[in-house]
Amino acid sequence: MAGAQKGAGMKVLIVEDDLEQANAYVKALEAHFDSCEVALTIEDATEKVTQRQFDLVVLDLFLPDGTSVALAHQIRLRNATTAILSVSVADPTEQVDFYPYVMSSDHFLRKPVPMGEFTARACYLASQRRRAPE
Numbered sequence: 001m002a003g004a005q006k007g008a009g010m011k012v013l014i015v016e017d018d019l020e021q022a023n024a025y026v027k028a029l030e031a032h033f034d035s036c037e038v039a040l041t042i043e044d045a046t047e048k049v050t051q052r053q054f055d056l057v058v059l060d061l062f063l064p065d066g067t068s069v070a071l072a073h074q075i076r077l078r079n080a081t082t083a084i085l086s087v088s089v090a091d092p093t094e095q096v097d098f099y100p101y102v103m104s105s106d107h108f109l110r111k112p113v114p115m116g117e118f119t120a121r122a123c124y125l126a127s128q129r130r131r132a133p134e
Contacts, residue, residue: 010126011035012056015045015071016087017063021111025058028119033126041065046074053079056126059105061088072104083125087111087118 010033016022017040026036033056039045042065049057049071057075059068075082086105089112106125109118 009034010055011037011053012058012122012126013037013039013045013048013054014058015039015042015063015068016058016060017041018060024115025118028115029122032119032123042068042071045071049075049078054082056083056085056122058085058087058122061086061090069104076104083122083128085109085122085125087113 012029012033012035014022014025014029014036016025016038019038019040022038022040026038030036037048037054039048040063042063045057045059045068048054059072059075061068072084072086075084084105086108088108088110107121109121
């Protein structure tokens with residue numbers, strides 16, 4: 001699959017409160033990224049993104065400690081080259097409150113997402129953002 005290349009130091013953070021779903025994302029991406037980390041809450045994700053840089057953040061909208069609207073914005077401000085792939089069962093474009101979340105993301109996928117589509121989009125976004133001029 002074209003896109004992200006393992007061995008290039010590519011790192012992904014998966015922010016997903018459903019551990020089974022998070023593990024499915026890791027399994028789908030571990031062949032394409034050198035490091036796959038999981039955060040189950042906004043608090044955990046915030047700590048991880050302030051400590052290190054990621055090439056891709058997979059971001060669920062609804063988490064146990066709130067929505068990830070502010071987190072998406074924070075990630076974008078910290079590193080403009082980090083790709084953000086948003087996933088949710090809800091369609092955030094239908095709710096005005098979540099518009100900033102969509103605007104901070106590079107792409108949105110509605111759950112359930114076929115793993116092939118998820119993997120292709122994740123790899124593409126990470127490779128495109130990495131090539132973007134700073």
